[in-house]
Amino acid sequence: MKKYLLIPFLIILTSMVQAQPMQIGWQDLQGKVEPYQDPFAALTDDQLFNLSVYGRITEMKTLYPLYEITDAMLKEAEEAKAQLIKENINIEYMFEQRDIIMKKRQKAALITNDLLANREIQMSGYMLALEFDNGTVSEFLLVPTIGACSHKPVPPANQLIFVKAATPVHAGSPYMPIKITGTLRVTPEVKDLYLVDGKKQVRMAYSLEDAIVEQFIATH
Structure with a gap:
């Protein structure tokens, strides 16, 4: 009896593990590059x-x-x-x-990491809002560092994610630290980023729609 009860339990446990989003970092977004001497x-x-x-x-x-x-x-x-x-x-x-x-x-x-294409992922970074609507943000860039794209150089395309939030997010501050969860897509495109000192074209390699966005306290 115990043997037969164990099998459904293992099936449920396996499905729960598979349902968890993959925790990734910025280095995981980089595809494999042929080594070269610099x-x-x-x-x-x-x-x-x-x-x-x-x-x-x-x-x-x-x-x-x-x-x-x-x-x-x-x-x-x-x-x-x-x-x-x-x-x-x-x-x-x-x-x-x-x-x-x-x-x-x-x-x-x-170069992108195609192994992450269409995978449910979770990662952290900083929100760079593309548009504001009464203090809330629905579309933004997830960037690896504070000041990226505006006060600092634009990161490589495979270090930028265009995000559409499932629900509008209250932007507490510029470059608010956040955690996003959703399905990552490999979608190379170019978007216009409007800054105080003018317009800038930004090339990005990834996107994520209907993202769950949570604020978190950055450790560095």
């Missing part, structure tokens, strides 16, 4: 700064010949170049790699 990762902050100074002023001379390059700027560029040479940094090679690495980073930013 020569800039080995540079120090000072070397990166000197490379940017030399590159910026050199490009200004080439692309904007009518722009007045001051003696002070030329001196700064030469000093940066001399320091890089002294530290055995191959400037020409680094400039060649810059465009290559940039394209690889851009490609990596668009």
